Amino acid sequence: MEQQQILQQGHGFAVYPAVKIFDEKTDGEKIKWTHLKNLLFGDFIRVLKDKDTFIEKIVKDETYIKVRSRSCTGYILKSKIRPDRILEVNFIDVGQGDGCHVVTPDDQHYIIDAGGSDNMLRFLKWRFNTKRSQxxxxxxxxxxxxPDSDHYLGFGQLFKKQTDSTQQFSFKNIYHSGLVQREGADELGATIRVGNTNYITELVITDQQMKAHLNNMGEGSLxxxxxxxxxxxxxxxNxxxxxxxxxxxxxxxxxxxxLKMEILGPLTEDIQNQRTLRYFKAKTGNTDNVGRTKNGHSVVIKLVMGHVRVLLGGDLNPPAEDFLLQSYSGIDIATLRKQIQNATSASQKKILQDQMNAAIDSVKKHFQVDFAKCCHHGSSDFTSEFLQxxxxLATVISSGDDEPHCHPRPDTLGTIGKYSRGERSYIFSTELMRSSKEFIKIKDLDPKKEKERIVTVYGMINLRTDGQKVIIAQKxxxxxxxxxxxxxxxxxxxxxxxxxxxxxxxxx
Known part of the structure; x- marks a missing residue:
């Protein structure tokens, strides 16, 4: 039944966990069955047919069919192709920043952040073979x-109008956090103050509001x-x-x-009959901080497919994590943490810690996942309670070279390991997986070029799942x-x- 469906479709997808492409190669007078290419679980495979039948070859009593995938033509075992698409979550090596490409089982494509350079553009051009595609x-x-440039600026390359339609990237929906960073004193919009907290009232929620804002903004911010x-x-x-x-x-x-893509944050609050987002304070002092507010109100998405859960959390930080945990648990996490730190006896500390553990357990139904993207590139700006x-099981960190923060931070890596589940914790990093040549031969450099790319292997992390089985793969x-x-x-x-x-x- 599945084979017939694959024939009718003219394509299928690589089975779990990986598939090898082979072909006959001549070695002198001998013909050898030679390995050509490795495919990952879920890779698209085009079936090459003779009229309405597979092109088959029997090798050592096993049946292979002729296919094309990843720019390679050859043969795969007939049993190694499935008819249905799976979920892909591709963490792109965009350097310092975040960039993620999600493909759903229904073949919907999402770009979740695009870094700050042209890495996402180059990945998509490679992925869709735009130079040769018809x-x-x-x-x-x-x-x-x-609104942090290392998350949105790469979209500028994707939004550009191309002269060749085969090179054009088109967008149907653009989702955002409701905050638009502006020029001027009120960078995130007008506010009202209630108690000790300022709330941003000038949110941009609807399509009509955003288009009106952009059409009347003047020169505008980046x-x-x-x-x-x-x-x-x-x-x-839209x-x-x-x-x-x-x-x-x-x-x-x-x-x-x-598949479900659930929004866990940012959480708006109704204040004086207005929908608002609260300002978060600076690390020290009691002043509002634009950077921590826009980062803290990152869009947080939980993907759920079958038994598999994946969390994508933007650049959350301690005040935002405390606010989310408090909102979902009903417990003031920040105050409880201080009480634990200031406890004067072991028995008092245990009682308070038990309360904290109960609060954390109560929010796990919302936030506990199997795979997570580490917030803020592995920054130290996080809470242990949120990681708990x-x-x-596994965490992916998106970070890059040539930055002044030393991401991912050593204490972050240690704490991720401490609060991951299982005997071993798995931490993947786009930066650590990137590989560059140690030496470049001067004679090989092109004097006409201003710069040469020296990256040998980009550090993309591939997560693929059908809801039951998962692979995480790196080159x-x-x-x-x-x-x-x-x-x-x-x-x-x-x-x-x-x-x-x-x-x-x-x-x-």
Missing amino acids: SAPPVFDAIISH HERTLKKALDQHKNV FSAAVRGNINQPQYLLSTPE AVNP LERPRGTQTWDIHQFEWNDQLNTIERVETGSDS
Whole structure:
């Protein structure tokens, strides 16, 4: 039945965990069955047919079919192709910043942040082979987690109008945090003060509000000009704030039988009959801080497919994490933390710590996931309580070279490991997986070029799942035999009611 569906579609997808492409190669007078390429779970495979049948080849009593995938034509085992698409979450190496490409089982494409340079553009051009393709890439939805340039500026490259339609990236929806960074004194918009807290009232929630704002902004900030570029080049684009107003009423960007994309933050508050976002304070002192406020109100999304959960949390920071945990638990986490720190006896400290643990456990139904993107590139600006609530099996950190913060921070790596679940914690980093040449031959440099790219392997982290089985794969710096990928496998365990790592015996 599945084989017939694949024939009718003319394509399928690589099975778990990986697939090898082979072909016959002549070696002198001998013909050898030679390995050509490795495919990852979920890779698109075009079936090459003879009229309405597979082109088959029998090798050592096993049936192979002719296919094309990843720019390679050859043969795969007939049993190694499935008819249905899976979920892809590709963490792109955008340097210092965040960039994520999500492909749903229904073939919807989301770009969740695009870094601050052209790395996302170059990845998408490679992914969709725009130089050779006869058709335009698919239509995308964009999610800009918050107004920090290392998250949104790369979209400027994607929003640009191209002269060749096969090179054009088109957008249907642009989701954002509701905050637009402006020029002038009120960078995030007008506020009202209630007690000791300022609340931003000038949120941009609807499509109509955003378009009116962009069309009347004057010269505008860099953030505004980037959004205006999208409006100017994509007339039918729809803007919408991905915010949540009630923790008891789930809100979704996408809700299908196979996949849900739930919005966990930012959380708006109704103050004086206005929908608002609160200002967060600076690290020291009691002053409002624009940077911590726009970061703290990042769009937080939980992907749920089958038994698998993935959290994407932008640049959350301590005041934001405390606010989210308090909102979802009903417990003032920040005050309770201070009480624990100031406890004068072991018994008092234990009572307070038990209260904290109960509060954290109560929010795990919302925040605990199997796989998480580390907030803020591995910055030290986080709380242990939030990491305990997330409690992942594996964490992906998106960070880059040539930055003054030394991300990912050593204490962050240690704490992620401490509060991850399982005997071993898994931490993946786009920066650590990036590989560059140690030496460049001067004679190989082109004197006509202003700069040469020296990256050998980009540090993209690939997460693929069908809701039961998961791989996380990263490219090896150089092949190991016929292996070109470092693949980690995870599977749902019915007896233990959890996702767990599968030991394959191939690790080194």
